[in-house]
Amino acid sequence: MSDARHLLVVDDDPDMRLALELTLRKAGYRCTLAADGQEALDLLRRQGFDLVVTDLRMPRVGGIELLERMSAAAPHTPALVITAHGSVDAAVESMKRGAVDFLQKPFGPDVLLAKVSAVLGRPAAPRRGRPRTPFVAEDPAMERVLSLVEAAAATRATVLITGESGTGKEVVARRIHELSPWAEGPFVGVNCAAIPANLMESELFGHEKGAFTGATEARPGRFEQAQGGTLLLDEVSEMEPALQAKLLRVLQEREVERVGGRKTIPLELRVVATTNRDLPEEVRRGRFREDLYYRLQVIPIQVPPLRSRRRDILPLARHFLAAACRAYGLEEATLTAAAEKALLAHDWPGNVRELQNAVERAAVICRGGPVGPEHLFLEEAAVRPDGGIRVDGTLDEMERKIILAAYAQHGHNKKATARALGINVKTLRAKLRAYGVEGAEPGGEG
Ligand SMILES: Nc1ncnc2c1ncn2[C@@H]1O[C@H](COP(=O)(O)OP(=O)(O)OP(=O)(O)O)[C@@H](O)[C@H]1O
Ligand SMILES: [Mg+2]
Known part of the structure; x- marks a missing residue:
């Protein structure tokens, strides 16, 4: 009997509880009884059940509230709801709150057992997971x-x-x-x-x-x-x-x-x-x-490039800024209007990673103070992603722009930048030092 399915029966009416228990036990299920939603939640937090069968109208914590709170207390446990005769609204409402099915009163033992075995026979309840990875998408x-x-x-x-x-x-x-x-x-x-x-x-x-x-x-x-x-x-x-x-x-x-x-x-x-x-x-x-x-x-x-979803730029920037401040134990910093303007105007050839790097670096430099455009080091890219080149400086100036753009594009990773430009890391490091850039970034060598 130890591997019998374990059901939690929740009803404030002792006669109803007993009737449900008898039917379910006879069919070989293990049963635990609770007199209301609060008692049920206490039990659910302590042990696992294969299914909850619950009434809706109960004192203290009712069925709807139980369903709501189950999504945190026992997200993978399915619930079957018992509704009053003809109360379609209650049935719909329970399904919306995550019930897998409902039983309308009055019902006989056969209907109960059919529903229970249908629910238990379903493949692993596809209740959805709770995302942990932050995902900004507003555009x-x-x-x-x-x-x-x-x-x-x-x-x-x-x-x-x-x-x-x-x-x-x-x-x-x-x-x-x-x-x-x-x-x-x-x-x-x-x-x-x-x-x-x-x-x-x-x-x-x-x-x-x-x-x-x-x-x-x-x-x-x-x-x-x-x-x-x-x-x-x-x-x-x-x-x-x-x-x-x-x-x-x-x-x-x-x-x-x-x-x-x-x-x-x-x-x-x-x-x-x-x-x-x-x-x-x-x-x-x-x-x-x-x-x-x-x-x-x-x-x-x-996944579209960041430059074609510009309405994600500021929400992402704020998200990265807040996360960086938390990570470095700094007071929550804000972006100045000028910084926002600069962020919106930039082309982001390195996409979200480039934005994340720029913002994290600014957070460190500002130590919790407001972030201005001068902290973001958004070099105007000489080479646009479409391959078009705007010649507007001496060869040295162009080289500087290209190197800094590539450096930003590769998330300030020197190895990747050097590889992409076909130069060795030592050369790159010397150039960056000459531009006054090397060593300024957090995280050091990437
Ligand atoms: N929509 C988003 N919301 C929050 N953070 C994001 C989002 N998109 C990307 N990031 C962050 O930006 C960085 C780059 O993202 P990710 O590694 O997923 O890119 P990728 O497309 O896999 O890059 P690569 O092609 O280089 O492998 C990561 O630190 C990621 O956490
Ligand atoms: Mg990747």
């Missing part, structure tokens, strides 16, 4: 992203997120995970560009002991680690062709085999892939498998 251009995120969250479909560097692709991926019924499961990320090709296969799929030289122990891959949750394949376009073929097979079969292993492991997870490349173009050039592309983009989400 109308983000409406489509938001609705696709919601739609994707409800299913386990594979999602392909595209967008320029720093637009928030990873944030979108986390958001989908956190809003999904599998939010409690793991969120595992793999950067396909950062792992050497020869290690990638075992990284993704795991390996058995002795599968290759150096495989001294068996190790599960990222796919296995993400079981029951979400696997993020970051920069998927950078994957080698041979591996693309293997990935395709895993996605088709929904099972994985460790390197050097013989048993197949069924996969229960969602895959989200991201890229800042034009994947159809990569497909045309023969660098990315077309079949894999279609397999990945079941739900395609395009």
Whole structure:
């Protein structure tokens, strides 16, 4: 009997409570009784139940309030509501507050048991997760992203997120995970560009002991680690062709085999892939498998660049400023009107990441005081994202603009900036020092 489903029956009428209990016990369920919503909440906080069956009208805490408070106290426990004869409004209201179904009085034992077993037989209750990752999206251009995120969250479909560097692709991926019924499961990320090709296969799929030289122990891959949750394949376009073929097979079969292993492991997870490349173009050039592309983009989400959603700029800036002040233990700083104007006028080639860096750095420099445009170091970009060049200075001046723009675009990461410009880090450091920039940024070497 110990693995019988455990139900919590909530009713202020002792006769009704007893009748419900008898019927449910006879059918093999475990029952605990509560006389009102308050008693029920106290029990729910202390132990888990598979289902709550509750009346609506009760003293102290009634059924509607119980439903409301359950979403915090026991977010994964479904509730079945008992309503008075003919009270359609109460039924609708309870469903809105999260009840999974209702029973109208009077009902016989058969109806009760049918509803209970229907609810318990449903796959893991898709009550939505509570997002933890902050996600600012106020510009109308983000409406489509938001609705696709919601739609994707409800299913386990594979999602392909595209967008320029720093637009928030990873944030979108986390958001989908956190809003999904599998939010409690793991969120595992793999950067396909950062792992050497020869290690990638075992990284993704795991390996058995002795599968290759150096495989001294068996190790599960990222796919296995993400079981029951979400696997993020970051920069998927950078994957080698041979591996693309293997990935395709895993996605088709929904099972994985460790390197050097013989048993197949069924996969229960969602895959989200991201890229800042034009994947159809990569497909045309023969660098990315077309079949894999279609397999990945079941739900395609395009995150627009920051310059085409300018109404997000100030809300994001305020969000980053407040977060930075909290993190550094500073008083909450504000943006001056001139700073806001400068932020709105900037082109943001490095997108949200560039904005975050500019604001965090300003927060440190201002130590809690008001942030003015002079603290933001928004270099006017010499090279516009469309590739057009505005020549308006000597070669040295142009070089300075280009270097500072690239530096900002890469989030003040010297290695990435140097790589992008094709110069070495030492040269970059010397230039920045000459411009009076190096060392000023928080976080030091990036
Ligand atoms: N809408 C948003 N709300 C709050 N923070 C955001 C938002 N979008 C992006 N960020 C923040 O901006 C930074 C960059 O975002 P993220 O890493 O998701 O970008 P990305 O598109 O994955 O970049 P890359 O292409 O370089 O991998 C992160 O610190 C993230 O937390
Ligand atoms: Mg990313």
